[in-house]
Each structure stands twice: as structure tokens, then as C-alpha cells.
Amino acid sequence: MSHTLGIRQAQKQKTRQALLDAALGLLEEQSLSSLGLREVTRAVGVAPTAFYRHFRSTADLGVTLVEEALGSLHPMIRTTVHPSDTSDERIARAVELIARHVAANPAHIRFIARERHGGVQPVRAAIQDQLARFAEDVKAELAMDPVSAGWHDDDLLMLAHLYVDQMLMTASLFLDALEATEEERERIAQIATNRMRLISIGRRHWLD
Amino acid sequence: MSHTLGIRQAQKQKTRQALLDAALGLLEEQSLSSLGLREVTRAVGVAPTAFYRHFRSTADLGVTLVEEALGSLHPMIRTTVHPSDTSDERIARAVELIARHVAANPAHIRFIARERHGGVQPVRAAIQDQLARFAEDVKAELAMDPVSAGWHDDDLLMLAHLYVDQMLMTASLFLDALEATEEERERIAQIATNRMRLISIGRRHWLD
DNA sequence: AATTCCGGAGAACAGTTGTTAACTGCATGG
DNA sequence: CCATGCAGTTAACAACTGTTCTCCGGAATT
Structure with missing residues (x-):
């Protein structure tokens, strides 16, 4: 059943998780409504535009975090x-x-x-x-x-x-x-x- | 006991209250940590720097709102x-x-x-x-x-x-x-x- | 082996932010 | 009536924001 996903999708999920983790860390000292997408990508060490490959917005990321x-x-x-x-x-x-x-x-x-x-x-x-x-x-x-x-x-x-x-x-x-x-x-x-x-x-x- | 304050302090308290009211309005759709001081002064129709005459920061304003x-x-x-x-x-x-x-x-x-x-x-x-x-x-x-x-x-x-x-x-x-x-x-x-x-x-x- | 796909990089944009300094005009206290 | 105090203004600053477009390199597909 479980299909080992290619090294492509693996990398994608890896940075995606890195974004989520970084966001969660930043949110310890502020609210989601003030979390900037550049702030998150900077913390991960990735280009700001990469954010859009995973989330539509920080609100979208927030919903994922709830899940x-x-x-x-x-x-x-x-x-x-x-x-x-x-x-x-x-x-x-x-x-x-x-x-x-x-x-x-x-x-x-x-x-x-x-x-x-x-x-x-x-x-x-x-x-x-x-x-x-x-x-x-x-x-x-x-x-x-x-x-x-x-x-x-x-x-x-x-x-x-x-x-x-x-x-x-x-x-x-x-x-x-x-x-x-x-x-x-x-x-x-x-x-x-x-x-x-x-x-x-x-x-x-x-x-x- | 109650001392009718001069038209100077009256004006000050008036804009101060206007800042508080405007902030409270803006906070219906966002959190305090994302509330900008320029945002507040703009809503009141006053120069950004006027904010400092009343509050040290938006956090300070927030504490006043709690009170x-x-x-x-x-x-x-x-x-x-x-x-x-x-x-x-x-x-x-x-x-x-x-x-x-x-x-x-x-x-x-x-x-x-x-x-x-x-x-x-x-x-x-x-x-x-x-x-x-x-x-x-x-x-x-x-x-x-x-x-x-x-x-x-x-x-x-x-x-x-x-x-x-x-x-x-x-x-x-x-x-x-x-x-x-x-x-x-x-x-x-x-x-x-x-x-x-x-x-x-x-x-x-x-x-x- | 050749081609397509796609996550990420780079640069540029118009607009925003907090904070500073020096100012203006007017109510206030002597 | 004049000098001081002070709420609010103006201008400028470096730094930051979200978003668009174009590009690159390597995995995936054929």
C-alpha cells in the first residue's frame, strides 16, 4: 500500500516540513496574523518564492498546522x-x-x-x-x-x-x-x- | 474634587481615546502583534509621530485597552x-x-x-x-x-x-x-x- | 537518450513599516 | 503681554513586506 515516493517528492515534503517547523518556532513569540512569509523562508534558508510551492499564504500554512x-x-x-x-x-x-x-x-x-x-x-x-x-x-x-x-x-x-x-x-x-x-x-x-x-x-x- | 481640565489636556485625551477606539476597531480582524502604529494613526487621521505622545508602543496601547x-x-x-x-x-x-x-x-x-x-x-x-x-x-x-x-x-x-x-x-x-x-x-x-x-x-x- | 516537469533561485516592483529630528502653532502660567 | 511648554506636523531614513516574472538544474517520464 505505502508507496515509497521518489527523491523528488521526498525533497519537497522535507522543505515543506521545514517551513512548518520554522513557522511553529516563530509563532512562539507572535501571532499568526503577524507572521510574514519571508520571515519563515528566511528561517529555513530558502528563497521567499519557494513558499508558494507549498502554501497559498501564511493562513493556509496555519490551517495545516492545526491539522x-x-x-x-x-x-x-x-x-x-x-x-x-x-x-x-x-x-x-x-x-x-x-x-x-x-x-x-x-x-x-x-x-x-x-x-x-x-x-x-x-x-x-x-x-x-x-x-x-x-x-x-x-x-x-x-x-x-x-x-x-x-x-x-x-x-x-x-x-x-x-x-x-x-x-x-x-x-x-x-x-x-x-x-x-x-x-x-x-x-x-x-x-x-x-x-x-x-x-x-x-x-x-x-x-x- | 473633579477638576475640569483645560482645553489643552482635553484635546490630548480626545485624540488618545480616538487612538484607542481606532485600534480596538482594527483589532476585530487581526491580533495585536500585527497591529502597526501607522495603521492606527491613519485610521484616526493623525500623523504617525503623534502616536508617541500617548503610547510607547502598540503593546503599551494594548495594556491600556485591557484596563x-x-x-x-x-x-x-x-x-x-x-x-x-x-x-x-x-x-x-x-x-x-x-x-x-x-x-x-x-x-x-x-x-x-x-x-x-x-x-x-x-x-x-x-x-x-x-x-x-x-x-x-x-x-x-x-x-x-x-x-x-x-x-x-x-x-x-x-x-x-x-x-x-x-x-x-x-x-x-x-x-x-x-x-x-x-x-x-x-x-x-x-x-x-x-x-x-x-x-x-x-x-x-x-x-x- | 531525449524531453518534459517542477522545486527552487534570482531580481525587481511598489508599498509598507518603526523611529529620528527639527519644525509650528497655540494654550498655559508668570 | 510675553515666554514657556507641549500636542501634533513634516520630511526623511533604512529596512521590511507580498507578489510577479524569468530562469536554472536535475528528477521523472517516455
């Missing part, structure tokens, strides 16, 4: 929310997993948090789209849980979105604490855990 | 969260109030949501600072409620931050639906209400 950052995260989300063990265990696992993911891919997370409400409409739309898909995933997993018996479909989706937003908030908190001490990060993990716990408690008593 | 957008909101927050009537009544009142505030000041809210994780550090810091103060306000009001008896201080602050974040999320949702139909906005209000309700339920059963 790169969130596209492969769906399985991760599903297994995390999957109702297998205790609620508290699940929460602890989720917080731990978020902390690891942020530490491993800080630039991607920062990009998403920044551009979710950023100044470039297509990118905003792409992020909203991915987050909505996350919410659908979460909803599907929540529906399997016996706790969700008797719930309205709308309320289940509401809760799913609440969880997704919470995960992003948590990620953003860890992001700000990347340079901080171990104790500080532990404190943040504790707060994030308690937030999730409180929401889960609300969930259990929703139908009272 | 303008959030500075006067503290009393509003306190009275909204104040434990006077039923929890459900309080929530309905809060959602209604947020909807009105967003409809009345969309640009300010958009600016805050956008720059909260935006690319300009001083502005980010100013927003975080204001939000932290909101959380302190909310915590103080929550502490008055008998429901909060026996709560740890940390958990009370955790809940306060959760409420603050929730308000901003709700505001952002209303923002995206400004152009939408009345029914759509009503649907969003319903979802936001349910989110708050679920959190409040979690709060009531926190000490179980």
Missing part, C-alpha cells in the same frame, strides 16, 4: 475518556497525559491556544472544527458509561464540550508553567485535577 | 455572584448579563479573548492579572455563602477561577453568535446555563 497539532489526537482522547476504571483514576490519568503531551509538544499547544480566538478566520474555523470533533468523540465515550443513562443528548454534548474546554485550559496552564519548578507544576496538576473532579461530581448528580 | 475593557467590571462581577437569591436565579441573571455586555461591547470582549493567549507578553500578563483579581472577587463572594462552609481556601479559589473561565467562555460563545438568529443565541444561553448549573451542582456535593 498537524490536533489531527492525530483523536485516538488519544477516546482512550483517555473511555469509562474503564474509576472516575478519579481516569482524571489522574488524563491530567498526567496532558502534562506529558504539553511538555513534549509545547509549540503545537501554544499555537492552538493562541489561534483558537486569533485574528485569522480560516485557522479559527479549523480549530473549532477539530474541537467539535473532539467533543463528539468524548460524547460517544461518555454515552457508554452507565452514569449517562437517562441523559438528554444535548446535555451529553454540553458536558463533552465542557470536558474538552477543560482539557485545553489545563494544557494552557501547564504551558505557562513549563519553566517553573516541579512543585509549581505539581500544584497546577492538583488544581486541574480538582476542577475535573468537581465537574465529574456535578455530572453524577445531574439528574437529581 | 479599559476589564478595569471597571469588578463591581459588576461581585454583585452578579453575590449569594442573594437561588442558585438557578443567579445563574440565569449572570448569563443574561454576559449576553448584554457582549452585545454592548463586542470589540472589547473579542480583544480580551484574543489576547489572553496572544503573542504580546505584557498584554497577556495584564489580562491574567485582571482575571486573577476577578477570581479573588468571586472567591470573596463565594466565601459568604453557607454552601462554602468547611471548604479549603485553595478549593474555593479553584472554584472561583473555574467560574471566571466559564464566564469568559460564555462571552466568547455569545461573541461568535452575534450575527446569528435569536433562536441560536437562545440555544447558546441554554447551554451556558447548563454548564454553570452542572458546576454549581458539583459545588454543592463537593464535600460528600
Whole structure:
């Protein structure tokens, strides 16, 4: 099935990835709406015009970055929310997993948090789209849980979105604490855990 | 106490406000990190150099905008969260109030949501600072409620931050639906209400 | 082996940016 | 009434931007 692509397309994808990586790096200290295409090509060491061989504009590149950052995260989300063990265990696992993911891919997370409400409409739309898909995933997993018996479909989706937003908030908190001490990060993990716990408690008593 | 300032300082504050207003308008379709000072002065109809009489940089202007957008909101927050009537009544009142505030000041809210994780550090810091103060306000009001008896201080602050974040999320949702139909906005209000309700339920059963 | 394809380079374009310096006119305080 | 202060102007600066067109070299195709 997998066709080893010629050295031509290989080179193309290589510079394309270099452009994406360079852009992601530059976006740590600015927003996408101020990212110039020359800036990116300069960072890669390539002519400005080469940019057009890969992206129509920086906004287009941004949409690709959204895909790169969130596209492969769906399985991760599903297994995390999957109702297998205790609620508290699940929460602890989720917080731990978020902390690891942020530490491993800080630039991607920062990009998403920044551009979710950023100044470039297509990118905003792409992020909203991915987050909505996350919410659908979460909803599907929540529906399997016996706790969700008797719930309205709308309320289940509401809760799913609440969880997704919470995960992003948590990620953003860890992001700000990347340079901080171990104790500080532990404190943040504790707060994030308690937030999730409180929401889960609300969930259990929703139908009272 | 109030000293009517001379026609000199009056004119100065007038153009200063014009700069702020023009910037806020331009920021509806871009991020602060891409806002140029010439762009702003051009929109006002004033020489580029005049900008320096009022702000050191666009980042400086941004910090002022944060103050303008959030500075006067503290009393509003306190009275909204104040434990006077039923929890459900309080929530309905809060959602209604947020909807009105967003409809009345969309640009300010958009600016805050956008720059909260935006690319300009001083502005980010100013927003975080204001939000932290909101959380302190909310915590103080929550502490008055008998429901909060026996709560740890940390958990009370955790809940306060959760409420603050929730308000901003709700505001952002209303923002995206400004152009939408009345029914759509009503649907969003319903979802936001349910989110708050679920959190409040979690709060009531926190000490179980 | 000859030809086509195409990622990237190079140069040039009109227009933009932030910042500087020296100025002008008018409200202000003595 | 006159001298000072100061908001805003004008002009100029080097540096930067996105985009177009033309070209090159080497991989891909025939």
C-alpha cells in the first residue's frame, strides 16, 4: 500500500516540513496574523518564492498546522475518556497525559491556544472544527458509561464540550508553567485535577 | 474634587481615546502583534509621530485597552455572584448579563479573548492579572455563602477561577453568535446555563 | 537518450513599516 | 503681554513586506 515516493517528492515534503517547523518556532513569540512569509523562508534558508510551492499564504500554512497539532489526537482522547476504571483514576490519568503531551509538544499547544480566538478566520474555523470533533468523540465515550443513562443528548454534548474546554485550559496552564519548578507544576496538576473532579461530581448528580 | 481640565489636556485625551477606539476597531480582524502604529494613526487621521505622545508602543496601547475593557467590571462581577437569591436565579441573571455586555461591547470582549493567549507578553500578563483579581472577587463572594462552609481556601479559589473561565467562555460563545438568529443565541444561553448549573451542582456535593 | 516537469533561485516592483529630528502653532502660567 | 511648554506636523531614513516574472538544474517520464 505505502508507496515509497521518489527523491523528488521526498525533497519537497522535507522543505515543506521545514517551513512548518520554522513557522511553529516563530509563532512562539507572535501571532499568526503577524507572521510574514519571508520571515519563515528566511528561517529555513530558502528563497521567499519557494513558499508558494507549498502554501497559498501564511493562513493556509496555519490551517495545516492545526491539522498537524490536533489531527492525530483523536485516538488519544477516546482512550483517555473511555469509562474503564474509576472516575478519579481516569482524571489522574488524563491530567498526567496532558502534562506529558504539553511538555513534549509545547509549540503545537501554544499555537492552538493562541489561534483558537486569533485574528485569522480560516485557522479559527479549523480549530473549532477539530474541537467539535473532539467533543463528539468524548460524547460517544461518555454515552457508554452507565452514569449517562437517562441523559438528554444535548446535555451529553454540553458536558463533552465542557470536558474538552477543560482539557485545553489545563494544557494552557501547564504551558505557562513549563519553566517553573516541579512543585509549581505539581500544584497546577492538583488544581486541574480538582476542577475535573468537581465537574465529574456535578455530572453524577445531574439528574437529581 | 473633579477638576475640569483645560482645553489643552482635553484635546490630548480626545485624540488618545480616538487612538484607542481606532485600534480596538482594527483589532476585530487581526491580533495585536500585527497591529502597526501607522495603521492606527491613519485610521484616526493623525500623523504617525503623534502616536508617541500617548503610547510607547502598540503593546503599551494594548495594556491600556485591557484596563479599559476589564478595569471597571469588578463591581459588576461581585454583585452578579453575590449569594442573594437561588442558585438557578443567579445563574440565569449572570448569563443574561454576559449576553448584554457582549452585545454592548463586542470589540472589547473579542480583544480580551484574543489576547489572553496572544503573542504580546505584557498584554497577556495584564489580562491574567485582571482575571486573577476577578477570581479573588468571586472567591470573596463565594466565601459568604453557607454552601462554602468547611471548604479549603485553595478549593474555593479553584472554584472561583473555574467560574471566571466559564464566564469568559460564555462571552466568547455569545461573541461568535452575534450575527446569528435569536433562536441560536437562545440555544447558546441554554447551554451556558447548563454548564454553570452542572458546576454549581458539583459545588454543592463537593464535600460528600 | 531525449524531453518534459517542477522545486527552487534570482531580481525587481511598489508599498509598507518603526523611529529620528527639527519644525509650528497655540494654550498655559508668570 | 510675553515666554514657556507641549500636542501634533513634516520630511526623511533604512529596512521590511507580498507578489510577479524569468530562469536554472536535475528528477521523472517516455
